[in-house]
Amino acid sequence: MSIKLRLILSNIAMITVPIIMFMLTSFLLMMVFLGDIREMTNFLPESHNYHKTKQEDTLLFLELKEKSAANPMELxxxxxxESLNSELSEIDSGLIIRKNDEIFYLTRELENVDTEELPEFGTEKSFRSLEEIGEQTFAMKQHDFYLQDGSEITLFLMRDASPWNQFVRTFFPILFGLCLLILIATNGLLTYFVSKSIINPINQLKKAAHFIKSGNLHHSITATRNDEIGQLTQAFEEMRIQLKESHEIQKQYEDNRKELIAHISHDLKTPITSIKGYIEGIRDGVADTPERRARYIQTIYTNAVDMDHLIDELFLFSKLDLGKVPFEFEKIDIKDYLSDYFEELSFDLRKQNVELNFQFAPQGHYHVLADREKFKRVLANIINNSLKYMDKDKKELIISMHSTDETIEVSIADNGPGIAEESIPFIFNQFYRAEQSRNKLTGGSGLGLSIAKMIIEEHNGKIKLESTLTVGTKITIILPHHSCLEEATS
Known part of the structure; x- marks a missing residue:
């Protein structure tokens, strides 16, 4: 149930309950002061007193009043x-006529009435009121008039008050207090439950907000209702989850940044230290022969080249990470592209005693959108990474390619030492090297595969790695078909 509907129903209840209590209290008051609820008809307009709205005893009383004015002697x-007895019996009423303080006429129903306690002449009551006469209570109508000789005549039309009237008169304070108590309790309970249904979830949200403010993003809240507050709770929980994920990503970025600085410092300090050492050797005359000076200079040059390569890698990685590298995509046949690239590469591989096998199905469709230079950088990084770690006498690279309905897969497998299973999930992270010594003789900067992954992702592709120790490693590049990209962009 929504809060709006709950508040509407609560307001309706707060209006209807007092109205019902007011009507009940009015009914009780009418019973107390009129003696009979039916006497209310005397207060209604004539148009409402049609047929039976006026009670029979009231009509008889009015008839007697008219008789007292028109023909008092007959009255x-x-x-x-005595002719009125049957009519009085039908309405369970009795008649007393008093003349000059003496009872002139008394019906049989009222023989036990203590006539001494009847109201005095001059206290006429046109409408029914409850009067205690002796130990009895009567609903009584009184009419006073004079005869021609000046006698004072009082007419009493009386009926025994019902047990309900006595009950109401006796217990009216209790009943009135009970009605008031019910009214207060109803409004109090409605206010309590409605406010509780709103305040409790708001307090939970307040508590959750306090946790977030203090940096605790692990405190979750569950939406147990479908109203507006439940929707707010669900939105708050989704916000908390997103904040937690953003915080974790930010923390990971911060850790990566620290790691990046540490690796850059290490990888730059090593060649700089070497360069300084060799320069000091030349300056101090340690390289005292032309051959030794030439070797020192060559070492300095090699370290400078390594530093330049590392800086180029860092620059490219940073630009890729910021999305600042421009790509020039064009439609190419990846089969022909790879055939040309591996034909050029085969000369260098033969010098290193590496056998290259390129396998593909000639009938396949191999058209993709790619940046030629960037894709060449991916292949070079993967192959160079494989060549650095190959430790077998017969080195082998197997490149295979096959096409599906939606993608083209290019796999580069080597017969190197393989990678430990626990290192595979981190192999595409920047600066990660399975060989942790960071010896430049057994590995590069640790950015090559990270750069390869970022370039392939810019091609809307994926890259994955499989490896088995002592068997070798296989890296698979998955690119979408050119036709699939055209459909997606259209």
Missing amino acids: MSKKYL
């Missing part, structure tokens, strides 16, 4: 009064 006739 004082015992014969006439």
Whole structure:
């Protein structure tokens, strides 16, 4: 149930309950002061008193009043009064006529009434009121008038008050207090439950916000309702999850940044230290022969080249990470492209005693969108990485390619030492090397595969690695077909 509907129903209840309590209290008051709820008809307009709206005892009382004005002597006739007995019996009422403080006429139903306690002449009551006469309670109508001789006549139309009237008169304070208590309790309970249903989840949100403010992003809250607050709770929880993920990513970036600085410092300090040492050797005359000076200078040059290569790698990696490297994509046949590239590469590989095998299905479709120079950088990084670690007498590279309906896969496998299973998930991380000594004789900067992955992702492709110790490593590049890219962009 929504908060809006809950508040509407609560307001309706807060309006209807007082109305019901007011009507009940009015009914009780009417019973107390009129003696009979049916006497309310005397207060209604004439148009509402049609047919049976006026009670029969009221009509009889009005008839007697008219008789007292039109023909009082007939009213004082015992014969006439006795003719009213049957009518009085039908309405469970009795009649007393008092003349000058003496009872002139008394019906049988009222024989036990203590007539001494009847109201005095001049205290006429047109409408029914409850009067205690002796130990009895009567709903009584009184009418006073004079005869021609000046006698004071009082007419009493009386009926025994019902047990309900006595109950109401006796317990009215309790009933009224109970109605008031029910009214207060109803409004209090409605206010409590409605406010509780709103305040409790808000307090939970407040508590969760305090946790987030203090940096604790692990405190979760569960939406247990479908109203607006439940939707807010769900949105808050989704925000917390996103903040947690962003915080973890930011922490990972910070750790990567620290690691990057540490690796850069290490990889730059090593050649710089070497260069300084050899320059000091030349300056101090240690290289005292032309051959030794030439060897020192060659070493300095080699370290400078390594530093230049590392700086180029860092620059490219940073630009790729920031998305600042421009790509010139064109439609190429990857089969022909690889055939040309490996034909050029085969000369250098033969010098290193590396056998190259290129396998593909001639009937396949191998058109992709690629940047020729950037893709060549990917192949060079992967192959150079394989060549650095090959430790067998017969070195072998197997390049295979096959096409599916949506993708083209290019696999480069070597017969090197392989990579430990625990290192495989991190192999594409920047500066990661399975060989942790960071010896430049057994590996490069650790950026080659990271750069390769970033370039392939810019081609909307994927790159994955499989490796088995002592068997070798296989890296697979997955690129979408040119036709699939055209459909996606259109």
